[in-house]
Amino acid sequence: MSTAPTAPFDLIVVDSLLTDDERLLRDTVADFATRELAPNIAGWYEDGTLPVSDLAPKLGDLGVLGMHLEGYGCAGASATEYGLACMEIEAVDSGLRSLVSVQGSLAMFAIHHWGSEEQKEHYLPGMAAGSTVGCFGLTEPDAGSDPANMRTRATRDGDDWVLTGTKMWITNAPVADVAVVWARTEDGYAGFIVDTDTEGFSAPEITRKLSLRASVTGEIVLDGCRVPDARRLPHVHSLRGPLTCLNEARYGIIFGALGAARDALSTALGYVSTRQVFDSPLSSFQLTQAKLADMAVELDKSYLLALQLGRLKDAGELAPHQISVGKLNSTRVALEITRECRTLLGASGITLEYSPLRHANNLESVLTYEGTAEMHQLTIGQALTGEQAFRNRS
Incomplete structure (x- = not known):
């Protein structure tokens, strides 16, 4: 007996936790990503390039560059809205989300948070518009x-x-x-x-x-x-200066990495539903369904964690060790999901026709940058024990 398939986030009706404005922003960014980014990403990845000078103004028009900052041409969006935007952009590719994160959460945030009024007025409007990278x-x-x-x-x-x-x-x-x-x-x-x-x-x-x-x-x-x-x-x-900026970028990764995982899982779901094995769709086999179920559950749990951290950030209550919890979890889970999805695609999974292996390759970097997994483990460990273990003790 066959029934209509359910999308991963629909398993627990996660959309009910978002406001109308959050859903509208997410859908707007998703539409842009589908039209402007997704058709080109395999070619950009294969060529090892990105047309930043062309893309930055388009991302500026979309309003996602420094979107969580106030004034100077920035959108003043909520932290949760920024996270959702990161998710939709990274659902296409981590490199695209990196462009947005570095521009807004690192370079622009540093000037906005630590700069003089003259510096803000001189640099931020152009950076928000994407005319200055x-x-x-x-x-x-x-x-x-x-x-x-x-x-x-x-x-x-x-x-x-x-x-x-x-x-x-x-x-x-x-x-x-x-x-x-x-x-x-x-x-x-x-x-x-x-x-x-x-x-x-x-x-x-x-x-x-x-x-x-x-x-x-x-x-x-x-x-x-x-x-x-x-x-x-x-x-x-x-060092409070750069570390504050890094926490802004890490926050975006919490949502962004899950976008890559969601896209990989959606791709795998589409593939197994049409791939015939022993005269049956691959999706009808128990081992396939067990893999899909485990991945969907981990993805949904991680999304709930991301939303909770977004709410804490919007309330001004998000602590650095909580960002580490999110970054460590999202990157680990996303990397595991994208790798597993590749196995479901078999030999087809090693080509650029499908996204999971591209996402997995990207997530190897995302796992490392803005703090390695080990550094986030130690940050969480310090919060749990009160002991700082970053340096060896003689």
Whole structure:
């Protein structure tokens, strides 16, 4: 006996937990993603490129760049709405969500939260519109999980600062118009807004990637790059600055990774319903249904967690360790689901005709960036025990 299939999120009627405005925004972003992004993503991924200069203005028109920020051309959307937008964009590809996250939750948020009024008025409207592309320089070749050990230095010279050092794995860097760069100073740490045409600034592209291929990634090389003090973020002098920005980006991943998992599961459901094996659809076999059931349950539970964290953030009550709970869970669950979905597609699953393996390859990076799984485990462990275990004790 056959019955009408049920979509994964419909199993527990998750839509009933959203407001009308949240559903409208989600559907608007989903429609844009279906029309403008999905038809091109396999080609972008195969070519290892992304037309950022073309896409950024379209994303600006959609209102998703810095959408959770107030003023300066930003939409002022709720945290939950921002999460839902991330989910719909990453349902197409993690590289596309990375473009949105780096622009809004890292580069724009840093200026909005830590910048002067002049800096906000100068940079944020163009970034919200997508006419100005930003990047965020924190990670270094030898300083990823431990940013306190960054080697990039900023030395005061009259009314200027001279920046020297190298940043690594920087999304958008080769195509960015502006970079928010973090450096050590004599007094601690500082953030600088660097126009990328400044002498001494270069951003060579990182190629031959096996993950996030539909994303532009590069280094930032600062060779005596001179920046006026007026471009130093004035309201932060410690690592609290970049870490606050990272939490904003991690929050978007909580929802975004589930979009990739949902798309992979939907793709697998469509495939097994038509693939004939031993004169029956693959979907009619018990082992297939067991896999599908387990994945749907894990996806739905993770979505409920994401929504709870969104509500906490909208109430101003979301703690850093709670963001770690969400990021650790969503990336783990999404990676497991996309891998399992690939198995249901058999040999077809290794081609770009289907999305699960592309999503899985991307999620290998998403699991790592904005804090590795291990770092989030230790953050949660510290919350549970009160003991800090980030450094070895002799």
